[in-house]
Amino acid sequence: MSLAHNDQIISLSACAYCADLNPVEDGVVKTPLQAIWASAASGKCESCIVIRDAIIECVPEATIGNKASIEIRRAILRQFVEIVVRFGETGRSTILDLFVTNDIHSPWRSVRTGVETSGNTISLQSFRNVETWISNCVETHTACRLDEASILPSKVLDLVSNAPDVVLCETRNKEARYCCLSHCWGEARSITTTTSNLGAFKMGIPFRALSRTFQEAVIFTRKLGVQYLWIDSLCIVQDDEEDWQTESTKMASIYARSHLTLAATGSNSDLGGLFSKQAKVTLKGVYRDGEIYEIHARPVIYHNEEADFPLLKRGWVFQERLLAPRVLHFGPQEMWFECMEKVDCECSGIFGDSWERYSTGQEKFLSKLTHQRALADSALPKVSRRWHAIVEEFTELGLTKTRDKLPALSGMAQQIQTLRVGHYLAGLWSDTLVDDLLWYRLDPSTATHPEKWRGPSWSWIALDGPVKFFDSPHFLESSSLIRNVGSTQILKGVFVDILDSSTRLLSANTFGEITAAHLRLHGYIVPVEVFDAKGRSNSSKSSLGRTRSFGRRLRQTTSGTKPSYEFRFQGQDELTTYIFSADYDLCAHDKDFGERTYFILSVAEDENSDDYALVLKCIQSAMNIFERVGFYNTKFNRYRTPEHLHLFNEAFKKSTPCEITLV
Secondary structure, three states: OOHHHHHHHHHHHOOOOOHHHOOOOOOEEEEEHHHHHHHHHHOOOHHHHHHHHHHHHHOHHHHOOOOOEEEEEEOOOOOOEEEEEEEOOOOEEEEEEEEEOOOOOOOOOOOEEOOOOOOEOOOHHHHHHHHHHHHHHHHHOOOOOOOOOEEOOOEEEEOOOOOOOEEEEEOOOOEEOEEEEEOOOOOOOOOOOOOOOHHHHHHOEOHHHOOHHHHHHHHHHHHOOOOEEEOHHHHOOOOOHHHHHHHHOOHHHHHHOOOEEEEOOOOOOOOOOOOOEOOOEEEEEEOOOOOEEEEEEEEOOOOOOOOOOHHHHEHHHHHHHHHOOEEEEEOOOOEEEEEOOOEEEOOOOOOOOOOOOOOOOOHHHOHHHHHHHHOOOOOHHHHHHHHHHHHHHHHOOEOOOHHHOOHHHHHHHHHHHOOOOOOEEOOEEHHHHHHHOOEEOOOHHHOEOOOOOOOOOOOHHHOEOOOEEOOOHHHOOOOOOHHHOOOOOOEEEEOOEEEEEEEEEOOOOOOOOEEEEEEEEEEOEEEEEEEEOOOOOOOOOOOOOOOOHHHHHHHOOOOOOOOOEEEEEOOOOOOOOEEEEEOOOHHHHOOOHHHOOEEEEEEEEEOOOOEEEEEEEEEEHHHOEEEEEEEEEHHHOOOOOHHHHHHHHHHHHOOOOEEEEEO
């Protein structure tokens, strides 16, 4: 007899209020909380008693008032049961997880087997887990370096010499173990080291003067038996530009040589702290058949895209996490640990040995493993693809200071440099420069201009906002690329020659801020008319101010609020237009958009005859100086016809190659 049929039979005789924790497959049982309370009070339904007691202990706020209700359902894609508690005027909800441990039999078949957690990340049980994770890593993981003393950063916090207070000390190449703290500063800025208090901090920093996050980092580091702690806001003089530039160049080595990085993953500021407590309860009783039960209940611990971690949304944290040999995350519900070979959490809900991170729903938990495994293959195409994936993830994150775009990724760039011979060019690389130019934005409205110039238009660092590459893992399911995953080159033909490329650095940091950059190319450019397909303005140098029939069908499938831009080759039928990805909202940002002169630069072609091109805006015609403003690929025009592609290629046959400069 099938499980679904069994469920239906059981449900016929089950409690009318809770279905005996066994709802029909894909079904949901909805019940007012008052009904569960009444049923539990009668003592006739053990399941209602379990639900009531779990709610009282784990979601006590739901018991206030009489508007709360519950939904008993099967977890999505799984057989076990979960309870959704809805309460309050806004319909706030909490999902409760019911489970038994491995050695306990459950009279409810729908209750899963799980791992009990302490519910308190500073408890002895949690600390024992941490000790086990670290010792296993140090003793058995070949990819994680040996846990021996390292040269300390130039300044660290000494947690022992003046306890309970701490001392900012200059280390002078001393060797010892140390921990790092990764944290969100938040709007309410906590204590920092400046030129005015540097001398006093070298004498001592009162423990009470530290923010909650800093205090708890000190407590935990001491508990680990480690004397030194590095915190960026205290170990870098914040108003000393020279010290900041010097120390930012060492960021990669500071995290890479640490014993452990403590991550305040669940806190959005330094006031949030590391430690947390989670409601939980163990329920014991006797089932109707006389069997003794022991069930654990707690709010669901998320290990998928629903998990919300403020720290992992910050740009600086990205490289801190990937470069450190070991990271201990303090989340709002539990701790989780990641190193170069493994990911573990207190409840064992992370599938840390899964290679395919793009189908588990646990991508944010597996970033470190993915990065480490990707670096195992040093072939240039694989390294280049990894860099593109890094840029994609990094550009999704936020930075408090927009000038930090390059410094916040300088450690990652320094690491990637060891795997290739090309030099770094404002977020791109000289040995894969053509491939690196092929970035694009899914939505131009997500791009924002920094207050000050930060990089050239041909680099993704020029603007803020997420970018994509065609060869990154997110795109490998494409029918046009899947065959090339293991190949040495996705592009079949390249139509530009790189004549010269250079950047001017602000400091000695090769991977840090720049003050100027240019790219000199030799290739084919063709003048085009660019227009706003949503009709917000006239086209450039033309009367095209309306949506063309070719692109209309594609735009009807996309958001109506996204800016949409197209171009048309001069001399071709005005209905023959081409959708492209603008680097930003051209019309909104440039009041003279309709008066500009635009060109298309043919860049490359892949083995499926898909074309790659850059949309350029002329800055100085006499010297052939241009800015990049967009990216074109045949894939953007999904409803194209063979004639359409033919016309695109024909436009370039009439052009003569020339030398241009991109700025």
